[in-house]
Amino acid sequence: MSNPETTTAGHGRPVRTLRALVVLLGTLAVATGVLTTTAAPASAGQVGVTVGIRGAGAVTVVEGSLEDGATGTCQRHDNQDHRVTVWCPRFRNSEVLEAWVWLRATPAGSPRGHWVFDGWNGCDRTRDRDGHTECAVHSGAFSSDERQPVARFLDVVRPEIWGPVASPVSDKDLAFRFAFGATDGVTECSIVGRLAWFPCASGHEVTVPEGAHRFAVRATDPSGNADVAEAEVEAIDTRISSGPAATTNDPTPSFRLHTVAGEGLWCALDDGPWTLCGTGPDATYDLPAVADGEHRLLVQARHFQWVDPVPAVWRWTTDTVAPTTVIAVRPDGSRAEVTLVAPDAVSFACRLDMPSRPGTWDPCPAAFTYVGLADGEHTLAVRATDAAGNVESPAAVHRWTVTTRQQDPGTDPTPVPDPTTHPVPVPRDTTAPETTITSGPSGYVLSPSASFGLGSERGATHRCDLDGRSVPCGSSVALAGLASGTHRLSVAAVDAAGNVDATPAVRTWTVPGTARELPITRGWRLRRTAAAYGGSRLESTRRDARLTRKVNDARSVALVVGKGRRHGTVKVYAGSRLLRTVRLAAPRTAARVVVPVASFATPYTGRLHVVVATEGRPVRIEGLGVATG
Numbered sequence: 001m002s003n004p005e006t007t008t009a010g011h012g013r014p015v016r017t018l019r020a021l022v023v024l025l026g027t028l029a030v031a032t033g034v035l036t037t038t039a040a041p042a043s044a045g046q047v048g049v050t051v052g053i054r055g056a057g058a059v060t061v062v063e064g065s066l067e068d069g070a071t072g073t074c075q076r077h078d079n080q081d082h083r084v085t086v087w088c089p090r091f092r093n094s095e096v097l098e099a100w101v102w103l104r105a106t107p108a109g110s111p112r113g114h115w116v117f118d119g120w121n122g123c124d125r126t127r128d129r130d131g132h133t134e135c136a137v138h139s140g141a142f143s144s145d146e147r148q149p150v151a152r153f154l155d156v157v158r159p160e161i162w163g164p165v166a167s168p169v170s171d172k173d174l175a176f177r178f179a180f181g182a183t184d185g186v187t188e189c190s191i192v193g194r195l196a197w198f199p200c201a202s203g204h205e206v207t208v209p210e211g212a213h214r215f216a217v218r219a220t221d222p223s224g225n226a227d228v229a230e231a232e233v234e235a236i237d238t239r240i241s242s243g244p245a246a247t248t249n250d251p252t253p254s255f256r257l258h259t260v261a262g263e264g265l266w267c268a269l270d271d272g273p274w275t276l277c278g279t280g281p282d283a284t285y286d287l288p289a290v291a292d293g294e295h296r297l298l299v300q301a302r303h304f305q306w307v308d309p310v311p312a313v314w315r316w317t318t319d320t321v322a323p324t325t326v327i328a329v330r331p332d333g334s335r336a337e338v339t340l341v342a343p344d345a346v347s348f349a350c351r352l353d354m355p356s357r358p359g360t361w362d363p364c365p366a367a368f369t370y371v372g373l374a375d376g377e378h379t380l381a382v383r384a385t386d387a388a389g390n391v392e393s394p395a396a397v398h399r400w401t402v403t404t405r406q407q408d409p410g411t412d413p414t415p416v417p418d419p420t421t422h423p424v425p426v427p428r429d430t431t432a433p434e435t436t437i438t439s440g441p442s443g444y445v446l447s448p449s450a451s452f453g454l455g456s457e458r459g460a461t462h463r464c465d466l467d468g469r470s471v472p473c474g475s476s477v478a479l480a481g482l483a484s485g486t487h488r489l490s491v492a493a494v495d496a497a498g499n500v501d502a503t504p505a506v507r508t509w510t511v512p513g514t515a516r517e518l519p520i521t522r523g524w525r526l527r528r529t530a531a532a533y534g535g536s537r538l539e540s541t542r543r544d545a546r547l548t549r550k551v552n553d554a555r556s557v558a559l560v561v562g563k564g565r566r567h568g569t570v571k572v573y574a575g576s577r578l579l580r581t582v583r584l585a586a587p588r589t590a591a592r593v594v595v596p597v598a599s600f601a602t603p604y605t606g607r608l609h610v611v612v613a614t615e616g617r618p619v620r621i622e623g624l625g626v627a628t629g
Helices: 015-032
Strands: 045-049 052-054 059-063 073-076 085-087 091-095 099-108 117-120 125-129 132-138 142-148 151-155 161-168 175-182 186-191 195-199 202-207 212-221 226-235 239-242 256-260 264-269 275-279 282-286 293-302 312-318 325-332 335-341 347-350 362-364 367-370 377-387 394-404 438-439 449-456 461-465 470-473 476-479 483-493 505-511 525-528 535-542 544-563 569-576 575-582 590-612 617-629
Touching: 045 099, 045 132, 052 059, 059 151, 059 256, 059 476, 059 535, 091 099, 099 117, 099 151, 117 132, 132 142, 161 212, 161 226, 175 186, 175 212, 186 202, 239 312, 256 293, 275 282, 325 377, 325 394, 335 377, 438 505, 449 505, 461 476, 476 483, 483 617, 505 617, 544 569, 544 575, 569 617, 575 590, 590 617
Parallel strands: 045 142, 052 151
Antiparallel strands: 045 091, 052 085, 059 073, 059 099, 099 132, 117 151, 125 132, 161 175, 175 202, 186 195, 186 212, 212 226, 239 256, 256 282, 264 275, 264 293, 293 312, 325 335, 335 367, 347 362, 347 377, 377 394, 438 449, 449 476, 461 470, 461 483, 483 505, 525 535, 535 617, 544 590, 544 617, 569 575, 569 590
């Protein structure tokens, strides 16, 4: 079909003249007999059109007949990236002379208001009609030509983000959960200056060091339009660095409090109201007098609206009442079996018939025997001491008389020996017992619980200390709820005479940190699975993806990994020094595998890096163990 608005074609000759010339040549050919017997072609001009659409929109043929039953509209609303061009199926138009096709572009209506028409590329001619800029392509008068016009559409609306809104995680130290939303696109998160951009969704949880941080959310639509929003948080942590012993007779104990980012320190005693008890970063809090019994002090650091969601806690028992001893003596001639009973006592001190040395007290067990007692009256005084250090006062006293000689009638009585000149010593055991830890874990232990068997001489008890705090124990000790890190159990035996082992038995072990405790960076994905240590693992197939953690006074390092047939390799660095290359390929799939990495001759303080050394092969990190102390 010819174009009614085109006044020239080919090399600029008027179309009317060309038509007249064709008719004239035909007439002359008939008249002279030169006309061949082959029929002339129906069409002399043909244009093949392949339309490109950049972005989301449609192109419609508004003028020009299409051959081969081709449709007159191409719609590509699925292409939401205005940097990408998609191509429609080719169609063609053929005419007697020039073949013309006029095209109209219409932007996509979804999302509403996002798409606008930006112009054409590859047109032979354009025109404005009915508010649209239309594109024309055509062939020559006697040729077959191909055209590839492109309609450009722009996404002019960038995504909008609401939030992020930061909320401290109620049961985790230094952890935050962020809620946010975006009108369009893919969302990514970042801790500004600490973590690069990584894919995330609303509800994402992060753990950060104490102090101020900025959490950023970026939404990017398919065309690359982006919006960024940030939220500032203050990570607050609280520590009680010292306080009373597990059992104390001090009704007004003192506490040392510490925080890095907090300003005010607030205390609550035994679930009572919160009161200001100090200011950061270090403070001393002297508790008002408390009654005997079990007590709990909670300390929470605050900074404006930010508070430590997991307050520090200190538990202890106040006991200001001294024990009371019941003395039982069973005389047998010059012997006497003595039994002392005081339910709260941990030790006894005895004094027998020694008025000239009133200040002298000798340690004595709860059951013992006096031998070689002289005839006459004897007095035993006993003072008990309990675990809080309360000493019995006044002392418990028991008197009895020893008579071993028979007196004949009519004779003078035999004088009773003076105990001050013939003292009877109190038998004493001064040898301290030896303590052993007979069973229990050591090294790296993938459990927050641990049990230990304890041994010593018969009749001995034990005093146990875990990480500087007293814990109850008997012939064994069971521990639960252990945090990640290195733990130290110290056990000292106490024999029946009250002698304490001056060289306690010690056992140390390390609970590795889980994958959730490691900062997640670009290239890693946290996946929950019951098979992994701690219920989750970090996965990556990207070369040079790295995990970094700051450590203090590290003695040794180990990885907790998953292994499999086609698993990749990681390298572990202390700063820039390579510690070990760890290959995770194995004949069988396995989880919770502890791989020792390195031991340090001197404690190491600095950054540890776990770096993926392979591309396209799965790497699974379930935890990082750092032994200290």
